[in-house]
Amino acid sequence: MTAQAQSLTRPITFNAARFEPVPFKVYTQRDFDQIVPLAKLSEAQRFEMKVVSSVLPFRVNQYVIDELIDWDNIPADPMFQLTFPQRGMLAPEHFDRIATLLEHGADKKDVDAAVDAVRHELNPHPADQMEMNMPRDEHGNRLEGIQHKYRETVLFFPSQGQTCHSYCTFCFRWAQFVGDKELRIASSEAETLHAYLRHHCEVTDLLFTGGDPMVMKTRHLRDYLEPLLKPEFDHIQTIRIGTKALTFWPHRFLGADDADELIALLERLTEAGKHVALMTHFNHWKELDTEATQAAVRRLRKAGVVIRGQGPLIAHLNDDPDVWARMWKTQVRLGILPYYMFVERDTGARNYFEVPLVRAWEIYRDAMQQVSGLGRTARGPSMSASPGKVEIQGVTEVAGEKVFVLRFIQGRNPDWVQRPFFAKFDPQATWFDHLKPAFGDEKWFWEDEYEAIRDDKLSIES
Numbered sequence: 192m193t194a195q196a197q198s199l200t201r202p203i204t205f206n207a208a209r210f211e212p213v214p215f216k217v218y219t220q221r222d223f224d225q226i227v228p229l230a231k232l233s234e235a236q237r238f239e240m241k242v243v244s245s246v247l248p249f250r251v252n253q254y255v256i257d258e259l260i261d262w263d264n265i266p267a268d269p270m271f272q273l274t275f276p277q278r279g280m281l282a283p284e285h286f287d288r289i290a291t292l293l294e295h296g297a298d299k300k301d302v303d304a305a306v307d308a309v310r311h312e313l314n315p316h317p318a319d320q321m322e323m324n325m326p327r328d329e330h331g332n333r334l335e336g337i338q339h340k341y342r343e344t345v346l347f348f349p350s351q352g353q354t355c356h357s358y359c360t361f362c363f364r365w366a367q368f369v370g371d372k373e374l375r376i377a378s379s380e381a382e383t384l385h386a387y388l389r390h391h392c393e394v395t396d397l398l399f400t401g402g403d404p405m406v407m408k409t410r411h412l413r414d415y416l417e418p419l420l421k422p423e424f425d426h427i428q429t430i431r432i433g434t435k436a437l438t439f440w441p442h443r444f445l446g447a448d449d450a451d452e453l454i455a456l457l458e459r460l461t462e463a464g465k466h467v468a469l470m471t472h473f474n475h476w477k478e479l480d481t482e483a484t485q486a487a488v489r490r491l492r493k494a495g496v497v498i499r500g501q502g503p504l505i506a507h508l509n510d511d512p513d514v515w516a517r518m519w520k521t522q523v524r525l526g527i528l529p530y531y532m533f534v535e536r537d538t539g540a541r542n543y544f545e546v547p548l549v550r551a552w553e554i555y556r557d558a559m560q561q562v563s564g565l566g567r568t569a570r571g572p573s574m575s576a577s578p579g580k581v582e583i584q585g586v587t588e589v590a591g592e593k594v595f596v597l598r599f600i601q602g603r604n605p606d607w608v609q610r611p612f613f614a615k616f617d618p619q620a621t622w623f624d625h626l627k628p629a630f631g632d633e634k635w636f637w638e639d640e641y642e643a644i645r646d647d648k649l650s651i652e653s
């Protein structure tokens with residue numbers, strides 16, 4: 192049997208031992224020397240990791256080390272690329288600057304200053320997240336930890352959920368994990384959230400995000416979620432939880448600490464008629480191929496939770512249509528709904544991870560062609576830009592001009608959604624702001640309205 196056939200027919204088993212409490216053990220930049228299998232790498236390679244992780248966040252746990260990474264295939268292994276720093280993630284000039292300081296045992300103060308300078312050159316605040324999405328109360332105070340960009344959906348960043356079980360090397364929220372306080376958009380005030388939702392009956396979806404809200408204790412989650420069962424929150428139909436715990440720490444849903452209480456809480460919500468959606472971050476079918484993850488999926492589905500899969504397209508990790516096709520097929524088999532393919536955002540180590548938009552579209556199309564209709568529910572490739580989520584629908588020729596066909600999947604103005612529009616074809620473009628309107632147009636059809644919304648939001652700011 193081929194490896195592929197084996198995986199696709201793996202029986203989903205419940206091994207009672209899996210439900211025993213499993214300790215959570217985590218490693219950060221200080222602990223490289225304690226990660227046993229890293230001994231396979233040379234001293235020089237380990238030093239490179241220390242350099243890169245001085246700038247970009249690093250955190251990995253024992254489950255990822257033991258169950259996801261194929262140590263016979265490092266550094267190419269995609270799960271290794273997902274979690275461990277690589278030299279190419281920093282521009283050579285940045286790398287050398289930090290490496291020289293570390294080699295010469297420079298003062299911490301000087302290293303910190305150099306690290307800070309490099310971080311500021313990596314566009315730590317993409318897409319105006321702070322300025323344009325944070326609502327205010329009736330007195331004009333900014334509501335910490337809440338973002339409300341699209342009419343139906345409110346994002347909430349609980350302060351106890353602003354870390355993750357491991358960090359993804361490409362994470363667009365990297366800056367908040369390295370202590371950029373300005374970027375820490377978090378609230379511990381359940382009351383702030385509930386008051387906001389009470390007054391916004393147009394909101395149907397509440398999306399818990401982070402970091403990863405699943406790092407929170409169940410009792411904290413309960414304080415936020417259980418009050419939503421009151422009739423005054425009937426308009427909140429869907430509670431979404433954005434997480435990567437299903438693949439970084441599936442024991443969160445099995446035998447860890449308060450897993451049983453978590454499952455009971457989710458079940459209470461679904462039985463009361465709420466749609467509970469676990470918006471799960473997946474990058475590769477390998478993440479779905481462990482017994483613990485498959486058992487966690489089964490347990491969540493039994494509690495009535497709907498699991499949706501989404502994730503970015505990343506060079507060195509999943510820039511291959513066969514990886515996406517196999518991932519979507521595996522998701523469908525496990526009862527997970529493929530939801531989004533994202534384009535990697537323009538921040539952090541983007542030079543290492545980015546994929547040209549035209550290539551992203553080819554990978555998406557090729558993968559789609561390999562799966563049945565149930566796997567074709569994934570939208571994309573989609574760019575979360577300041578005006579909205581923009582999908583690359585394809586490349587074609589109109590009136591003799593080669594163009595990208597685009598559409599808004601979400602827009603700051605709902606009226607923009609589902610109107611096709613066109614950008615000049617550019618084989619090198621990797622992000623929305625590289626694109627120019629096609630046919631010699633000076634502006635996008637939505638540009639004046641967007642500027643007006645922007646001016647309005649930013650003027651309140653000052």
Ligand SMILES: *Cc1c(COP(=O)(O)O)cnc(C)c1O
Pocket residue numbers: 338340341344346398575580600601
């Ligand atoms: C993606 C996103 C949402 C949800 O969009 P859906 O298309 O409904 O999944 C909400 N708010 C923000 C800021 C987003 O980026």
Ligand code: SF4
Pocket residue numbers: 354355357358359362363364401402403434435472
């Ligand atoms: S799980 Fe999500 S928030 Fe956490 S590091 Fe990965 S991409 Fe970033």
